[in-house]
Amino acid sequence: MTVGAIRPGGRTARVRAAVLRAAADALVEHGFDRLDLADVARRAEVGKTTVYRRWGTVAGLVADLLADMAEQSSPRADTGSLIEDLRANARLVQRTLVDPRQGALFRAVIVAATCDSRAAEALHRFYAARIAEWTPCVEQAVQRAELPAGTDAAEVIRAVSAPLYYRLLMSGDPLDEAAASRAAEGAAAAARAGVYTPANGRN
Amino acid sequence: MTVGAIRPGGRTARVRAAVLRAAADALVEHGFDRLDLADVARRAEVGKTTVYRRWGTVAGLVADLLADMAEQSSPRADTGSLIEDLRANARLVQRTLVDPRQGALFRAVIVAATCDSRAAEALHRFYAARIAEWTPCVEQAVQRAELPAGTDAAEVIRAVSAPLYYRLLMSGDPLDEAAASRAAEGAAAAARAGVYTPANGRN
DNA sequence: CCGTTAACGGCACCCGAGTTCCTTTAAGCT
DNA sequence: AGCTTAAAGGAACTCGGGTGCCGTTAACGG
Numbered sequence: 001m002t003v004g005a006i007r008p009g010g011r012t013a014r015v016r017a018a019v020l021r022a023a024a025d026a027l028v029e030h031g032f033d034r035l036d037l038a039d040v041a042r043r044a045e046v047g048k049t050t051v052y053r054r055w056g057t058v059a060g061l062v063a064d065l066l067a068d069m070a071e072q073s074s075p076r077a078d079t080g081s082l083i084e085d086l087r088a089n090a091r092l093v094q095r096t097l098v099d100p101r102q103g104a105l106f107r108a109v110i111v112a113a114t115c116d117s118r119a120a121e122a123l124h125r126f127y128a129a130r131i132a133e134w135t136p137c138v139e140q141a142v143q144r145a146e147l148p149a150g151t152d153a154a155e156v157i158r159a160v161s162a163p164l165y166y167r168l169l170m171s172g173d174p175l176d177e178a179a180a181s182r183a184a185e186g187a188a189a190a191a192r193a194g195v196y197t198p199a200n201g202r203n
Numbered sequence: 204m205t206v207g208a209i210r211p212g213g214r215t216a217r218v219r220a221a222v223l224r225a226a227a228d229a230l231v232e233h234g235f236d237r238l239d240l241a242d243v244a245r246r247a248e249v250g251k252t253t254v255y256r257r258w259g260t261v262a263g264l265v266a267d268l269l270a271d272m273a274e275q276s277s278p279r280a281d282t283g284s285l286i287e288d289l290r291a292n293a294r295l296v297q298r299t300l301v302d303p304r305q306g307a308l309f310r311a312v313i314v315a316a317t318c319d320s321r322a323a324e325a326l327h328r329f330y331a332a333r334i335a336e337w338t339p340c341v342e343q344a345v346q347r348a349e350l351p352a353g354t355d356a357a358e359v360i361r362a363v364s365a366p367l368y369y370r371l372l373m374s375g376d377p378l379d380e381a382a383a384s385r386a387a388e389g390a391a392a393a394a395r396a397g398v399y400t401p402a403n404g405r406n
Numbered sequence: 407c408c409g410t411t412a413a414c415g416g417c418a419c420c421c422g423a424g425t426t427c428c429t430t431t432a433a434g435c436t
Numbered sequence: 437a438g439c440t441t442a443a444a445g446g447a448a449c450t451c452g453g454g455t456g457c458c459g460t461t462a463a464c465g466g
Contacts, residue, residue, distance in 0.1 A: 010463055012413065033236060033262075033318045038453065047415040052454065054413090059236075107317045110372055114310045115236045124375040131374075158376075159389060162369035163362060169313055170368060171334075171361060172327040182398055186362060189396035190389035213433060215443065241423065250445040255424065257443090407466100414461070420454090431444070436437105 018044040019051060020065050027065075027108040028101050032058065032115075035108075059116030066109055066122040076134045082141035082191075086184035089134050090160050094180035097168050110169070131157045138191070148194045155196040159187035221247040222254060223268050230268075230311040231304050235261065235318075238311075262319030269312055269325040279337045285344035285394075289387035292337050293363050297383035300371050313372070334360045341394070351397045358399040362390035 022043035026035055035058045041048040055061040077088035096102045112119040131154050138153035147156075163183040167173045190196065225246035229238055238261045244251040258264040280291035299305045316326040334357050341356035350359075366386045370376045393399065 011461085012463080015414075031318055036453070048453095049416075049455085050414055111314045111317050114314055114372065115234055120375065123373065127374050155385070158369060158374060159366060161373075162365040165373060166361060166365035166368055169317065169372065170326065170364075171330050172323065173361075182358070185396070185398045186389070186393035189398055190392040193388070193392035193396075195385055195388045195392055214431085215433080218444075239423070251423095252425090252446075253444050410463105410465090412461105412463080414459105416459085417457090419456080421452105423451100423453100425450075426448085427446105428448105429444105429446080431442105433440105433442075435440085 015044070015046055015050060016054075016064075019046055019055075019061070020068055022046075023061050023065055024101075024105055027062070028104040031104070032062070032108040032111040037061070057116070059112050059119045062109055062112035063116065063119040063122040066112075066119065066126050069109075070122070070126040070129050073129060073133050076137060078137070078140075082137065082144075082146045083184060083188050085134075085137035085141075086156075086160050086188055087181060089137070089157065090164065090180035090184040091177065093161050093164050094175055094177065094183075097164060098175050103168070107168070141191075147191050148197050150197045150199060151191055151194075152196045152198070156187050156191045159190060159196070160184055218247070218249055218253060219257075219267075222249055222258075222264070223271055225249075226264050226268055227304075227308055230265070231307040234307070235265070235311040235314040240264070260319070262315050262322045265312055265315035266319065266322040266325040269315075269322065269329050272308075272312075273325070273329040273332050276332060276336050279340060281340070281343075285340065285347075285349045286387060286391050288337075288340035288344075289359075289363050289391055290384060292340070292360065293367065293383035293387040294380065296364050296367050297378055297380065297386075300367060301378050306371070310371070344394075350394050351400050353400045353402060354394055354397075355399045355401070359390050359394045362393060362399070363387055 019040060022040045023035075025043060026040050030036075030039075037051045037055070037058065038048045040061070041051045044051075051061070055064060074092065077085045079085050079088065097106060109119070109123060113123040114120070134157045135153035138147065138151060138156045141147045142149060142151050142153075160183050163186065164175060164179065167175045167179060173179070222243060225243045226238075228246060229243050233239075233242075240254045240258070240261065241251045243264070244254045247254075254264070258267060277295065280288045282288050282291065300309060312322070312326060315322040317323070337360045338356035341350065341354060341359045344350045345352060345354050345356075363386050366389065367378060367382065370378045370382060376382070
């Protein structure tokens, strides 16, 4: 065998998959702060040493988990109407955050990002990918002249998610379908008013 | 002395103040996850036992710190124009979050809320108080007929903050004055469009 | 199929956060 | 001023998360 070769196949991949799944389970159950790598190793039926060697810290493990999550992107909607597309996006986000497992996972992952720069980077990449998936909805709306030319598509998508995350983390207000609807409508109204065009003012 | 009397005066109050200040310092330096109560005690020049007895956990200490922060509310703007009031609010939030000390403190406190129910409750009360301070801006705009009757004032204020917190925690995009401006304009545009009136549809 | 070695696994050790127990200080009442 | 006792302080102890060491397994190349 060539000296210094990496071995991502077979066992290593199996271990990684088992550990990441166990980590997600543990995060959902205990949350980020009470996560014990030894416990993760036990759940994954993997040596404690292995987890410490490959991931080192809780934040490092979460960062890898995020990279894994980023690879599975859910397809965007394409209803032919901006407001319907945005509503679909808002409901997808809302349902994800409300889901006990997914919601807890997202909270944990966001927490990790505030503690560790690698996790933060992974999180930013994750959202960049998610947003890129949905920007075509906005770009098509611009072409249909539903929105002013030069509208920043990514900013519109972010504006849909922001109020939902605000409810999840800060205000604690109910995260229901009505909230999702309002988030979509708010972003659409702001976009139509030209808030997200570069021409719009620093004034 | 009466049996069972509580003693909030003198020394106890001094200890509480010193510990809360030390806790804030430590949170800014290390962040929530690497916070050590023994370190807080050392900074506050207070017995380690005292900190453990009165606050017990990191999250409990942060919850108390938040209760303390909630008491100092900064006065709202009153420019006579909705968009200017909202812009003032957005810039206040933006500057707070960008400030190295305040920003780190907010991040830590939000993290604590995801880990501990007392901290979460304290955070919700904190934001409820901050929002209540600013809702009159929106109510006055309704009276001036800048906004439709029945507009949910709190929802408008939340809509201003949400994109800024989204940048702070999730996307990692720059949190500059332009972002603050857009947040204020977006909330105003959505409010004018009637997105935050109860009449507006679940449809 | 075989040799090399990257990667995993188990065990013993260490260290410091958190607890316990007791002593000392001073807040608050008379 | 004096007494009572809440509350703080100090020091010793525990115990489990994290580390180091070394033997074992199995991926990859020939």
